[in-house]
Amino acid sequence: MKDLELFHFHLERAVYILKFQDKRLIETWVNQLHLNLNPEYIESCLTAAILELSTTHPETFHWIFDKLADWQSCTQLLESVTRFALKKLIQKGFMPGQEFSFTADKKILLNENAKAVIIKDTAKTDSLLLEKVLLTPQQMYALTP
Structure with missing residues (x-):
């Protein structure tokens, strides 16, 4: 104890x-x-x-x-949530290279529909972590100067 x-x-x-x-x-x-x-x-x-x-x-x-973000704790959490998201995407029938792919900074680039499905039945705490690794094309374009 x-x-x-x-x-x-x-x-x-x-x-x-x-x-x-x-x-x-x-x-x-x-x-x-x-x-x-x-x-x-x-x-x-x-x-x-x-x-x-x-x-x-x-x-x-x-x-x-x-x-x-470069702390090992943050890196490990993001790696874990990325694996979780990939598993969930595949379980929901989304195809790599079609509905989702990776960006150069290890984020998952996916369409709005795939993101909505992943976030839909996810706990709030997991949603905050997922937001750190999921990126839609619209968000990507908003980040471009």
Whole structure:
């Protein structure tokens, strides 16, 4: 039980610090954690904090992916949600190369219909993550200067 209590303590601390949305503060704190804790433990804690923030503080959740996207926690979450989306697209009968493909930055480019089907029966927290990896042609054109 002590390990669970300690993880919960670190999780609460991570959520608290991430809410400041101060990259330097967060990096300093994580560097301090690396002095005493196992890197896998830290990544698990940060991943849990990001997932919690997706439901409790979406603004911070989006900030994390905008400012800390190169973090291993973010990268692993995006890879997992990409696999989830691909599996769901294939299960729903969408064909690779026809209704969806990949962009150079590892996003899934798909038509509006495919996106609507994927998002339709997905939990809100998963929808926020899916929005980070799904891209429609209209969104792609809006990003082009």
